[in-house]
Amino acid sequence: MIAEIGHYALVLALGLALIQSVVPMAGARLRDDTLMGVAGPTALAQFAFVAVSFAALTACYVGSDFSVTNVFENSHSTMPLIYKFTSVWGNHEGSMLLWVLILSLFGALVAAFGTNLPATLKANVLAVQSWIAAAFYLFILMTSNPFLRLPQTPFEGRDLNPILQDLGLAIHPPLLYLGYVGFSISFSFAIAALVEGRIDAAWARWVRPWTLAAWMCLTLGIAMGSYWAYYELGWGGFWFWDPVENASLMPWLAGTALLHSAVVMEKRNALKVWTILLAILTFSLSLIGTFLVRSGVLTSVHTFASDPTRGVFILMILVLFIGGALALYAWRAPALKQGGLFAPISREGALIFNNLFLTAACATVFVGTLYPLALEALTGENISVGAPFFNLTFGPLFVPLLLVVPIGPLMPWKRGDLLGVAQRLIGAAAFALIVIAATFAAIGGGPVLAPFGIGLAAFVMAGAVTDFIERTGLLRVPFAVALTRARGLPRSAFGTMLAHSGLGLSALGIVCASTWGVEQIVSLKPNASVSLRSYDLTFDGMVTRQGPNYSETIAKFTVRQDGIVIGTMEPAKRTFPARQSSTTEAALLTRGASQLYLSLGDPNDDGSITVRLYHKPLVLLIWLGAVVMFLGGGLSLSDRRLRIGAPKPAARPALQPAE
């Protein structure tokens, strides 16, 4: 019964979406307030129905109703309750339901908080949003219905894929989807602007908070996924350039570019046409990501099932929306009015630099991810493009980007003075040089590029500090004055500083962990020791333990540093009888921002065990940096002038501190 309610609610949501995709747009054409007014309530109702549908599926999972095919295939009665919740989206059908839940949530948010949007813009935005929603409801109902029943109720479920039974998974997909799908709002705004043929700085003011919110979630979602892969897959790597990871990185790169170009548009009324294109591209990349992950053209942990009809259906959605949007863009964009003038050396110029390099980096990832697919389709030849390709292409494009990060915020709008900015950055540059020299001295030879990488990261972070000092006049004016000035600074300025320093932190972590991470694979008998760097690990013996739906073999290790016990590590192998499969549970020991990583290999005949041991210096900074970026975004979002459903530009008090 519950499953049928869920199914029915989804059909009703589709009906509402169809109404919402036509009526408000017609209303906007005819300037009919009643017709336009349909959009708000339908958007809210749509969200309510999808939420009912999602709740119904969740109820089936929690109640272990194995007569529902989807529950039977992905759940087990002995599974802990938390994983019964997370397995709702740990499979293809359920994750698509989560996708549309978030899509309708964003629609409802625009309807609820967009009260001061111009009526026609709001109606158009919600209509476009509904086109996307209708396409995906159809997709779910026709090819991936999670509510189908089995003819006979099985006694027990097949269990969730064991590597997905993890807390990291509980948070990773919802965050990632909030990001992916959040960009649909920017897309809908862009299409609505093209339909109306009118776009101004106020448009950017409305779009920016939505983009920012989506970008924050995507940042955190990617970081969570990377951390999950790091500790769960047992390879000790944090990024594999796997096509599925690239699928989430591409919208992030384009979204970051969009975030920056929207600033130019809002503040200077320039780059309008480009910003619209970026908004379209960002969501298109999100759709391509969905296609890559969900269609089964790629094989990875994320490919839950491969059914050709699904691939074709998503491909059709893709062609329709991306092709349609770009065609509309080509038709309407030339009619949009050009924006203000600026010199190449200016804040606008720096932001264009940022956009150029971000989109170029995004393009290289795109080529690397899709080239193998294209080649296979055209010639049948099977190739893989791995980390070396991306290191060679992505790396060189990201270095200049990082170099310019500190320069941009110090540059004035319209016309800048590179020499003046350089003078102000002398402190940061000197700091970076000292860091490089100190690193060289400390390591005494070894990899040459790494100290420069660290110096670059230091420069980015010092640049953020310089920005703060310059804006407040700290060191130049009395402390009290600087404090007052700091208080007067808009929160978005602090957001920028925080996000940029987060980028520096991540870069530092990536350079350190990948350059000085050491790996050792050894076979150990009980009571034998192994040492790595300054740590000594003693293998104390094996124990077995019974979990709720698995049994595990744990190797107990005592870790000593300079003869003093600093902790124990318990890497394990879990065997899940329901799927007859096993997972490796790595053990982590955190010292500051560095980690010892221990993962268990195969047992040998002579009673010894094989372990893989890593020391990863400063590895936690990679994800900490992402969290700092997220916080920076949040600070920016909380800025009065950027609040979701931002106030009308005219409402801004005349005496705002200049930026």
Place this chain on the structure above:
Amino acid sequence: MTRKRRRLVLIGSSLGVLALAAVLVLSALKDSIVFFNSPTDVVEKKVPPGSRIRLGGLVKPGTLQRGDQLAVRFEVTDGNRAIAVSYQGILPDLFREGQGVIAEGMLDTDGGFKADSVLAKHDENYMPKEVADALKKQGHWKDDTGKKK
């Protein structure tokens, strides 16, 4: 600066960055892509020793041997030909005899394959797609599950 000159600078620098990206992509593609081959491909295409490839197929039952220092040897087959693979390190969780595997590395001069990484399938439903295709080509593919696929 006039609008025209500004636009020239903008277009020029965009093209510059794009060209840089294109050069990087092309040079990287030349050096760092790896071709997938089944054991039959290796024999028929006469893949030269020393070039990096991915070798995919099933682990031939009864061929897995473990040596000292985590050395392992096993044979990869597509039902038609089999190639001996040597590897040093920890095998993935789901590595089993009779199941799909992809090994990356290069052929040595005596026809064996020296792998530096070994990937196995992720779960019971999953077979590396390249392996499934290669097996289908050799006519040894059995749709074992008959569900979901």
